[in-house]
Amino acid sequence: MALRLCRGCAGRFTRPCVISSKSVSGRGKNDSLSGKRWFSVLSRSPVGHGHRMSVDTPISQQFRRSMFIQTQDTPNPNSLKFLPGQDVLGEMRTLDCPNIEAAGASTLAKMLFKIEGVKSVFLGPDFLTITRTTEDLEWTLIKPHVFATVMDFFASGLPVVSENAFSGSAAEADYGDDTETVQMILELLDTRIRPTVQEDGGDIEFVAFTGGVVQLRMQGSCSNCPSSTATLKHGIQNMLQFYVPEVESVEEVTTEVDEVNDQEYQKMEKKLEELRQKSHDNKENT
Template sequence: MRGATVWRLARRARVPFQRATQSAVFIPRGPSATPSFHRNAFSSATRAPPFRFSTGQRRSMFIQTQATPNPSSLMFYPGKPVMEVGSADFPNPRSAMNSPLAKSLFAIDGVTRVFFGSDFVTVTKSEDGAWEFLKPEIFAAIMDFYSSAQPLFLDSQAAAAKDTAIHQDDSETVAMIKELLETRIRPAVQDDGGDIEYRGFDPDTGIVKLKMQGACSGCPSSSVTLKSGIENMLMHYVPEVKGVEQELDAEDDGTTLSGQIN
């Protein structure tokens, strides 16, 4: 993440970003306002050859894997859409009760966290887990899910909300922060098997609160990405931003990573 995500964010920071001159809460999207970036456009990471999984009379399925900056996390590409909108993070088995796929992955001994992206699933293992033993079980769980035709979520209302959606009551500053997170920062973070969740902005202190998800949660270089990548880009384009802090939920273990400027 230190060498890949931060460099991609720095590369994107050179692309001009037009600040709104009026107190509008909508920032235009499209080729003229926001350049499009493709997965792995700036990443040196490569996916492993597809793994063909087939049992009995089930349909064959090609599943690709890709390493992440976090050695305990691995990305699995089923070749099919995963999340239609946004992403979903499952930090523990209890949080996965509403998702058949996440629940089945947690049933594998050694799996400690699951994350859904647009077209991939990131699985995080325990320190003593070995990928050579875990991968066949993960492949089987993903294959079983897609062959069962079950919904990704039992309760459709539980699907992840779009945290960066711009609302009418958002200030110009908040709208700009959300637009940057969605169009420039989130794609780079998702390339490494994780995501970020916008948690709020304090106009008095200038602090943006974010939550790191997926492979980025617990990654040794998360603090570097938070400060050298995300914070620098937000402060560059939005002068009102003075720093970035990561916010942890009660179920998240680990030390709070802070990128606040003193």
């Protein structure tokens, strides 16, 4: 039985027994059939709902003819999901790069950070999510650069991540003493929750289970999303408690990197506001 769940993060997991993948119909006002915006990739002239990008070599030209990139809105207004029409990491793998320092294992992520206005990059199984620095920066200024970067990278044939990109990631999680309960939690996360969250360009990472509390880290579009708290408490927590009585609550945890990024972001927002106010005052004085 398929169930079309609500648009936002919150309301997705109200009935755990009927969770399923949802349609994206109606998300994009430019495409009445799928709700996604399509981009073909041959020249810079507008075609349909997208743009065709210029090419340089016969090899890249042949590759780009067969590559179509879609964009999809997320519940986070500062994050946009890009679907290149082929695997990015594959096999339910994800890589969260909140800053360029965390992108060392991915050449693609490092290239995307060179684009002005990119705050963070999240790589998923068959998509990537870009989070912009501020809402004042229009997506129309960022998207063409992302399209060109993604197409050039995949045309190069380079691996998205290095071979040791995921080594040691599982060891960071704290399974505690109750490994049986943790295995049940992990299975629910992987089979019922993560696929749905990834459809919105994000992911959740299990951190620890201690004292009846499940600690999770929000990634991609879920990080700093206005709906993330509702997703945790009214969605993920309800589902885990329904299937695993040992779960008392679910909490979000952040890393020191996340905290530093938030502090820097707030400083930048404050500086931009001061510049806007100064510009406004100058106009009034003249």
